[in-house]
Amino acid sequence: MDATLPLRDAISPAEASPASARLGEALSVAGIVHAYSGAPAVDDVSFDVPAGGVAAILGPSGCGKSTMLRIISGLVTPTAGVVRLGARDVTRMPARERRVGMVFQNYALFPHMTVRENVGYGLSGLKGPEKRAEVDKLLALVRLEKFADRLPRQMSGGQQQRVAVARALAPRPTLLLLDEPFAALDRALRADMQFEFLRLQRELGITTILVTHDQEEAQAVADRLIVMNAGKVEQAGSPSELYDRPRTLFVNTFVGQASVIKASVAAESETASTLRLSTGDEIHLPRRSGFMRGTNVVIAVRPEHVVLHEKPAPGAIPARRMMAVPQGPLRLHDLLLADGTPLKAAERRASGASDAPPGGTVHVTFELDHCRLYPSS
Ligand code: ADP
Numbered sequence: 001m002d003a004t005l006p007l008r009d010a011i012s013p014a015e016a017s018p019a020s021a022r023l024g025e026a027l028s029v030a031g032i033v034h035a036y037s038g039a040p041a042v043d044d045v046s047f048d049v050p051a052g053g054v055a056a057i058l059g060p061s062g063c064g065k066s067t068m069l070r071i072i073s074g075l076v077t078p079t080a081g082v083v084r085l086g087a088r089d090v091t092r093m094p095a096r097e098r099r100v101g102m103v104f105q106n107y108a109l110f111p112h113m114t115v116r117e118n119v120g121y122g123l124s125g126l127k128g129p130e131k132r133a134e135v136d137k138l139l140a141l142v143r144l145e146k147f148a149d150r151l152p153r154q155m156s157g158g159q160q161q162r163v164a165v166a167r168a169l170a171p172r173p174t175l176l177l178l179d180e181p182f183a184a185l186d187r188a189l190r191a192d193m194q195f196e197f198l199r200l201q202r203e204l205g206i207t208t209i210l211v212t213h214d215q216e217e218a219q220a221v222a223d224r225l226i227v228m229n230a231g232k233v234e235q236a237g238s239p240s241e242l243y244d245r246p247r248t249l250f251v252n253t254f255v256g257q258a259s260v261i262k263a264s265v266a267a268e269s270e271t272a273s274t275l276r277l278s279t280g281d282e283i284h285l286p287r288r289s290g291f292m293r294g295t296n297v298v299i300a301v302r303p304e305h306v307v308l309h310e311k312p313a314p315g316a317i318p319a320r321r322m323m324a325v326p327q328g329p330l331r332l333h334d335l336l337l338a339d340g341t342p343l344k345a346a347e348r349r350a351s352g353a354s355d356a357p358p359g360g361t362v363h364v365t366f367e368l369d370h371c372r373l374y375p376s377s
Helices: 065-073 115-120 126-139 157-169 187-204 215-221 238-245 249-255
Strands: 027-036 039-049 053-058 080-085 101-103 177-178 207-212 224-229 232-237 261-266 273-277 282-285 297-300 305-310 317-326 330-337 343-348 359-366 373-374
Touching: 027 065, 039 065, 039 224, 039 232, 053 065, 053 215, 065 101, 065 177, 101 157, 101 373, 115 126, 126 157, 126 187, 157 177, 157 187, 187 215, 207 215, 215 238, 215 261, 224 238, 224 249, 232 238, 232 249, 238 330, 249 297, 261 343, 273 297, 297 330, 305 343, 330 359
Parallel strands: 053 207, 053 224, 101 177, 177 207
Antiparallel strands: 027 039, 027 080, 224 232, 261 273, 261 297, 273 282, 297 373, 305 359, 317 330, 317 359, 330 343
């Protein structure tokens, strides 16, 4: 597997079994509002996930992600808004009739039941050999055939999670919901499980929504990101759309890294603008800023768009080196501008080059096409 590819691109559709039924239905939520005893938790949330798609709801703790999952699964009825699965309006439909499978963060397996019994629990309509055959099929799907008679506590976290997935898939849901599914796993196992999970998702074609606060995980797994903040959707779109064209400062700093520099618009014309940074330095953009002269703004710049110069260069701003850490093919620098604004810069690492010690001054310029401006809050 090519480690540089997002996971979702590392599995070709050809690996999906052509014989498998395409289970997924499209999901649409529109104008969802929910308050717990008067305190708003989600406020006018709308998004769509196409049949067979994988979407990640991403955002900081308390932003309303789990509430949205509960509303989609039917555990919570929203104060307002509509949930549609395929052509069905399921807003007021009981959870068990929706054909939605759910995998909880702690897997919620029955501790006293074997793996076979846990998975069979979701197959209430089947009995005897028919049920046994169906459980066998599900265990094969998650590659746990040999573990059917074990108890959950006799298995690793990753294996327990696969049992939880098999149990959620048993009633043949058209939509699978996962709440922080990989959070309890260590880093190496998490990557394996993400890959396994995507294989399964591709094989079944089941529409999937996962909730996570981990933006790297969301970008690796999902083909659509829904970024939430304080109960609202900040932006929804493909991972590269959100990374390359974030509409808000929140998205810019939450999806990927970005440093934030305060500035004011010193000059503005149709074709150019000048920004005066909080350090007193000026930078000239070969485009309109979109703000009136005198407006306070913030500039967001990603580490890979900061260029380092060892010597003073035209238009370059001095910065103090605080720390530099190697990260794969890159070296990540923590810098401080003259007024104390922190700045991160990523630089390609020449192989064999030694890491420069902290301290000393470096000079920075920005790739201006990639500097994004937002109104100052
Ligand atoms: P997230 O999953 O993003 O951490 P939640 O959906 O769990 O966010 O929570 C959104 C908001 O609703 C938070 O302010 C949280 O405290 C509140 N909340 C969540 N569940 C309940 C509940 N059962 N009763 C009261 N408030 C709740």
